[in-house]
Amino acid sequence: MDIFESSKMAVKTLTANKLRSTLTMLGIIIGNASVIAMIGIGQGAQRLASEQFESLGPNVLFITPGKRETRSRTFDLPKTLVMQDAEAIATQVPSVAGVAAQRQTQLPVTYRNRNVSALIVGTTPTFLSVRSFDVASGRFLSDQDVERNTRVVVLGPDLVDRLFGTTNPIGQQVRIKDVSFQVIGVMQPKGAFLGNNQDEAVYVPITTLANRLTGRTSPYGLDLTFISVSARDEASISEAEFQIANLLRLRHKITDEDDFSVQTQKDVLQIVGTITGGLTAMLAAIAGISLLVGGIGIMNIMLVSVTERTQEIGLRKAIGASQQDILVQFMIEAVILSAAGGLLGTGIGVGGILLVGALTPLQAGISPVAIALAVGVSGGIGLFFGVFPARQAAKLDPIVALRSA
Amino acid sequence: MPNAVIIRLEEITKLYGSGDTEIHALDAVDLLVEQGEYCAIMGASGSGKSTMMNIIGCLDRPSSGRYYLDGVDVAGLGDTQLAHIRNRKLGFVFQQFHLLPQLSALENVMLPMVYASVSAAERHDRAVEALQRVGLGNRMNNKPTQLSGGQQQRVAIARAIVNRPVLLLADEPTGALDSHTTQEILGIFGELNTSGITVVMVTHEPEVARTTRRVIWFRDGKVIHPHMAPAQIGQVA
Numbered sequence A: 001m002d003i004f005e006s007s008k009m010a011v012k013t014l015t016a017n018k019l020r021s022t023l024t025m026l027g028i029i030i031g032n033a034s035v036i037a038m039i040g041i042g043q044g045a046q047r048l049a050s051e052q053f054e055s056l057g058p059n060v061l062f063i064t065p066g067k068r069e070t071r072s073r074t075f076d077l078p079k080t081l082v083m084q085d086a087e088a089i090a091t092q093v094p095s096v097a098g099v100a101a102q103r104q105t106q107l108p109v110t111y112r113n114r115n116v117s118a119l120i121v122g123t124t125p126t127f128l129s130v131r132s133f134d135v136a137s138g139r140f141l142s143d144q145d146v147e148r149n150t151r152v153v154v155l156g157p158d159l160v161d162r163l164f165g166t167t168n169p170i171g172q173q174v175r176i177k178d179v180s181f182q183v184i185g186v187m188q189p190k191g192a193f194l195g196n197n198q199d200e201a202v203y204v205p206i207t208t209l210a211n212r213l214t215g216r217t218s219p220y221g222l223d224l225t226f227i228s229v230s231a232r233d234e235a236s237i238s239e240a241e242f243q244i245a246n247l248l249r250l251r252h253k254i255t256d257e258d259d260f261s262v263q264t265q266k267d268v269l270q271i272v273g274t275i276t277g278g279l280t281a282m283l284a285a286i287a288g289i290s291l292l293v294g295g296i297g298i299m300n301i302m303l304v305s306v307t308e309r310t311q312e313i314g315l316r317k318a319i320g321a322s323q324q325d326i327l328v329q330f331m332i333e334a335v336i337l338s339a340a341g342g343l344l345g346t347g348i349g350v351g352g353i354l355l356v357g358a359l360t361p362l363q364a365g366i367s368p369v370a371i372a373l374a375v376g377v378s379g380g381i382g383l384f385f386g387v388f389p390a391r392q393a394a395k396l397d398p399i400v401a402l403r404s405a
Numbered sequence B: 001m002p003n004a005v006i007i008r009l010e011e012i013t014k015l016y017g018s019g020d021t022e023i024h025a026l027d028a029v030d031l032l033v034e035q036g037e038y039c040a041i042m043g044a045s046g047s048g049k050s051t052m053m054n055i056i057g058c059l060d061r062p063s064s065g066r067y068y069l070d071g072v073d074v075a076g077l078g079d080t081q082l083a084h085i086r087n088r089k090l091g092f093v094f095q096q097f098h099l100l101p102q103l104s105a106l107e108n109v110m111l112p113m114v115y116a117s118v119s120a121a122e123r124h125d126r127a128v129e130a131l132q133r134v135g136l137g138n139r140m141n142n143k144p145t146q147l148s149g150g151q152q153q154r155v156a157i158a159r160a161i162v163n164r165p166v167l168l169l170a171d172e173p174t175g176a177l178d179s180h181t182t183q184e185i186l187g188i189f190g191e192l193n194t195s196g197i198t199v200v201m202v203t204h205e206p207e208v209a210r211t212t213r214r215v216i217w218f219r220d221g222k223v224i225h226p227h228m229a230p231a232q233i234g235q236v237a
């Protein structure tokens, strides 16, 4: 008997008992749906993070105070990085195209009776070119604003929506911590970065922030949260990294451990990749276990099925089925069950991915390789867990089988 | 010219259990059945009739003795070869019909040809022909549950003959049927035998046995009358 006939027979048997077949497939369906969804969402998260880092601007390096190990996202690390460091990098490192010093803090911003807590970014005009930002209307901060500590502010577009609604904000006065600022511009939308909405930020001259809002906290000068640097081109990134590190070591009189760290976009991407990659692997492992459990479920039901169908097996043997025919028949049933479960689960997983994609910015990948793998692995699981019940069936003595009426 | 020997049993013994509980289900049975015969096997319940049918049908192996089926020594054959013999040379009819409930009458009849790797078109034609031969040409697409007992047994007979066997084995084929249906089924067996198929049938009903041409009488695992005329049935103690 050929495989085609066996498959037709198996489909017939399985569709004759739809409820049981569906229940048998359930484990595999869930396992596959989770494998596809988990891997897809994990990859989506990875891609999202990568895209966001790439959107930071090309060839960007970040200099943060503190050692790499102690670096965290709090803004109150020991202030070892000062404005003069940024100026020194801009003037003394040849492979650098632009330097933007940034000092950040969270403060309430008020317009009339509306009050919003926002990220206040103190920076310089170079911020736009280094970080690939742009203004949508009005203007950005100027060198004069920085020199003269002017009380001007550029707002993120989402913050404008929340504070002003439909009113044109340019020329209006907002208050930041009881200090009055004039709105001079609105930023282009930039989207979220690692979950932080960059379009709700407020940009003020770095000098104004230090002198009128936060006060100076370092004895070495105007202290910074971090410095963003753009290298001249991709080839000069590592050169810039090396030169900046040397310059800062010299300026900070470092003899042993650095009190700052320089990170390239590649470094950051690598860290993100490791984290999301680990996450994806863990999710895949959990999903893999559920696939295994699904396979055991199939074996269990197939064993019950062999017991129930003893008479059928005996009859088939009496009319000419060999042990191999019976073995193949039950194996094919198991493989069809698990492969069909795999396909159904894949459908559900892809549906889940599309749903997540529609509701969140996470554009999870639907990788054909993952689908082929999941369906293949499911079929393999059917094969593996089908062997034992199928051998039980094939070994049945036809006399005993027929007598069990 | 003598007819070919289809069944040759020599000192066939079948033991069940061991030690004190040992049972001689068959005790050194010798038997010859020739091509074209129509035999009934009779005897008390537990006398070994079914055990012998299973051995003749290659569903079971004897504990000792030799069995030649159509000239072939069956003892030396493996599972696949035995399956092949059951498929091509033998046809079985059981008391409980043993049809597969999820298949239609036609599909049930086609099943032996699936194992014989007959092409789909030929399977269909031959199954239809077999069903027409047993008078069931008009109910081919019914499931077994939609058929009466007599009709189900007709399907089972069609299934047994569809691969054109040399030997048809029936273990109490009318045991589950009323007397009218029994007559119809026996008519079919008679016709099949006339057309050349050797028929061996187990029964405990004398009326059934009387429609055959030879009765083989069993007692305690032994053949005590290998060649009884059906008319003599009442005379056996």
Ligand SMILES: Nc1ncnc2c1ncn2[C@@H]1O[C@H](COP(=O)(O)OP(=O)(O)O)[C@@H](O)[C@H]1O
Residues within 6 Å of the ligand: B016, B017, B023, B024, B025, B043, B044, B045, B046, B047, B048, B049, B050, B051, B052
């Ligand atoms: N699988 C078995 N195990 C043990 N004893 C059996 C088995 N099959 C049949 N027997 C015994 O063998 C004897 C013959 O049984 P059987 O051939 O079925 O008789 P019949 O068909 O003539 O009624 C009986 O005593 C029965 O109990």
Ligand SMILES: [Mg+2]
Residues within 6 Å of the ligand: B049, B050, B051
């Ligand atoms: Mg019996």
